[in-house]
Amino acid sequence: MSSSSDFVGELLHRNAAWAERIGNANPDLFPRNAKGQSPQILWIGCSDSRAGDGCLDLLPGDVFVHRNIANLLPYNDLSSLSVVQFAVEVLKVKHIVVCGHYNCGGVIACLGSKRLGLLDNWLRNLRDVRAKNKAELDKITDFHERVNRFVELNVIHQVHNVKKLSPVVDATREGRLQVHGLVYDVASGRLKPLDIPEDPNADDYLVLELDQSLE
């Protein structure tokens, strides 16, 4: 038997046990999920293996998920923009959670100057957050504390980015959507809610309806 089939066999074994355990505890779950999904939450988090939405202790079908390195929402990223549009306009989620995590490798990388290859282009969005908050971050002498404050500032920045997206603007103005910022502590498994300050530039980005004069 090859090591590959050993590996897949182990995954299948674990999966069968999981499906039985979850199915027994929630007899309606899999039949319900077979008919469709109606999650209430969109989770936007980091790809880090330690920091997924599993910390919410919810079930399959409860959370629509998008993860990438350092939980970023750049305006030119079709993947995350499509996820937000689908979640808000089609699934009509009631909450978007942007969740960063302490000890984030992407954040640590952006406090240094080592070249990482293609990834540098992605992380440039995070370096923009560092540049925007340079004065505050440079004052923090302890590196670990600086990393973790950078994690929090990035969540705040990404929440502001999410709130500028047209589907989110419309849904929040209609009172059917809230956007939250959280940080997950990999050392304790606990979530910390962040106070998200008002975006001082929000009005400069606000676009509400199609400009008919352009047609």
Ligand SMILES: [Zn+2]
């Ligand atoms: Zn991370």
